[in-house]
Amino acid sequence: MAERKIRVLLSKSDQDAHELNVRYVARVLKDSGVEVIFTRYQIIDDVVKTASEEDVDAIALSYYSSGVMYEVPKVMQWLKERNMEDVLVVIGGILNTEEKSKLLEMGVGAVFTPGVGTVQDVADCIISKVQRR
Amino acid sequence: MELVDEMRNGSVRALARLITLVENDEPGAFEALERIYPYTGNAHIIGITGPSGAGKSTLTDKITKELRRQNYTVGIIAVDPTSPFTGGALLGDRVRMAGISNDEGVFIRSMASRGSLGGLSRATADTVKILDAFGKDYIVIETVGVGQDEVDIVKAADVSILVMMPGSGDDIQAMKAGIMEIGDIFVVNKADKDGADRLVAEIKMMLELGSTPREWNAPIIKTVATENQNIDILVEKIGEHKEFLTKNGKLDSRRKERIRSEITKIVEHEIFRYYDSLISENKDLFDQRLEHILARKENPYQLAKQAVEIIGKKIGTCFSGVGG
Numbered sequence: 001m002a003e004r005k006i007r008v009l010l011s012k013s014d015q016d017a018h019e020l021n022v023r024y025v026a027r028v029l030k031d032s033g034v035e036v037i038f039t040r041y042q043i044i045d046d047v048v049k050t051a052s053e054e055d056v057d058a059i060a061l062s063y064y065s066s067g068v069m070y071e072v073p074k075v076m077q078w079l080k081e082r083n084m085e086d087v088l089v090v091i092g093g094i095l096n097t098e099e100k101s102k103l104l105e106m107g108v109g110a111v112f113t114p115g116v117g118t119v120q121d122v123a124d125c126i127i128s129k130v131q132r133r
Numbered sequence: 134m135e136l137v138d139e140m141r142n143g144s145v146r147a148l149a150r151l152i153t154l155v156e157n158d159e160p161g162a163f164e165a166l167e168r169i170y171p172y173t174g175n176a177h178i179i180g181i182t183g184p185s186g187a188g189k190s191t192l193t194d195k196i197t198k199e200l201r202r203q204n205y206t207v208g209i210i211a212v213d214p215t216s217p218f219t220g221g222a223l224l225g226d227r228v229r230m231a232g233i234s235n236d237e238g239v240f241i242r243s244m245a246s247r248g249s250l251g252g253l254s255r256a257t258a259d260t261v262k263i264l265d266a267f268g269k270d271y272i273v274i275e276t277v278g279v280g281q282d283e284v285d286i287v288k289a290a291d292v293s294i295l296v297m298m299p300g301s302g303d304d305i306q307a308m309k310a311g312i313m314e315i316g317d318i319f320v321v322n323k324a325d326k327d328g329a330d331r332l333v334a335e336i337k338m339m340l341e342l343g344s345t346p347r348e349w350n351a352p353i354i355k356t357v358a359t360e361n362q363n364i365d366i367l368v369e370k371i372g373e374h375k376e377f378l379t380k381n382g383k384l385d386s387r388r389k390e391r392i393r394s395e396i397t398k399i400v401e402h403e404i405f406r407y408y409d410s411l412i413s414e415n416k417d418l419f420d421q422r423l424e425h426i427l428a429r430k431e432n433p434y435q436l437a438k439q440a441v442e443i444i445g446k447k448i449g450t451c452f453s454g455v456g457g
Contacts, residue, residue, distance in 0.1 A: 004157050005157075005220070005221075005245070005247070014231070026223055027223070029221065030216060030219060030221035030222060030223050031216075031219045031221060032219065032221060033219050033220040033221045034221045035215075035221060035222045035224060035243075035245045036221065036222065036223050036224060037224045037225075037227065037243045038223060038224070038225045038227075038228060039227045039228055039231070039234070040228060040231060041231075041234075042231060042234075042235070043235070045235060046231075046234050046235050049234070049235060050227065050234060050241075052145055052146055052149055053145065053148075053149050053240055053241055053242055054149065054242060054243060055149040055150055055152065055153045082146060083146070084146070
């Protein structure tokens with residue numbers, strides 16, 4: 001049997017100008033042995049179609065401006081409808097405590113905000129959560 | 134096998150899961166491929182290769198849009214290299230295909246090369262078959278030409294498109310001589326840059342000097358993919374080439390060669406499995422022998438020969454009921 005690799009869809013809105021941090025996360029994940037599919041979505045619908053085609057283990061979305069509380073519930077709903085609840089969803093970005101707890105309540109696996117741990121911690125967290133599933 | 138039935142019924146999820154199955158060589162992969170095989174052979178396979186930055190992904194996006202405009206369905210396999218140090222990969226080709234990403238008639242799969250020995254991986258060839266069985270009219274394999282990949286992609290595709298861009302000056306040198314002779318369509322992308330015409334002339338000269346006599350006159354097309362310039366001509370040429378192949382029975386002979394080399398690869402892989410388990414079952418002993426060889430107490434050829442003998446005997450006993 002060939003080696004089983006972890007595949008992560010790392011995505012952000014193409015309307016969001018901030019990309020440096022996402023690219024850094026992509027790099028660290030790659031250096032940790034992960035296959036990172038990086039995309040910019042025009043509409044959030046794109047994300048679930050992509051995740052489905054790419055058969056990813058996790059979806060990691062990055063938010064530096066608004067949209068998170070509108071888009072993530074949609075993603076969680078679509079994953080449920082398509083029987084893809086085993087896909088880990090993690091969110092990173094500029095989020096307040098209220099948003100963070102609401103996201104976790106929705107079934108998001110982890111929420112990362114700036115200043116809490118390093119990018120390597122983020123990568124390690126995603127990897128260990130995927131491996132546990 | 135349910136997954137195969139679901140895929141044949143149009144389930145994208147099943148299609149994706151099947152690809153994962155064969156990519157990871159999971160139990161059931163072989164069986165799945167055997168089951169879908171009768172449904173393959175319909176799709177037209179386009180190979181796109183060339184140096185990094187030439188615009189392959191953008192070109193793939195535009196070609197697909199044009200094919201979609203003509204109501205064909207498309208499957209895309211975008212291959213990127215796996216880091217030999219970390220085993221990870223950054224698969225970013227989809228970024229250039231944002232426009233077609235939400236089209237239900239287009240299926241895109243990003244694949245990492247996963248350090249496959251000898252270029253284009255078996256997983257890619259198997260994925261082509263699954264997309265074929267799913268019913269895609271066209272399948273595009275897009276990969277950076279590094280090492281053996283260029284030659285492999287020519288074998289894997291019905292039409293191979295080589296994409297280059299003006300600038301470095303040693304583009305022709307960078308492309309191995311073999312691929313230059315076997316490419317079916319040449320594209321000089323980013324043709325709005327300086328040196329485009331010169332590059333076209335260089336390619337033309339190289340083709341004229343080529344040793345292999347060609348029946349198909351490989352066209353050289355200047356494009357500016359981002360501006361959609363000449364994409365229609367490119368797609369037209371793909372169609373012309375397809376007609377040329379079908380008319381002369383060349384499509385069949387080309388595909389026969391592909392099957393031949395596929396079987397070789399599968400056999401190699403199966404035999405290698407024996408070697409791989411032999412080594413892992415005798416790790417310490419093997420390591421000791423390596424030390425001996427390092428110290429010139431013995432040579433690598435002896436060890437290799439011995440391994441082959443052991444494997445041969447093992448395979449021999451497995452096949453003891455079959456033929457000679």
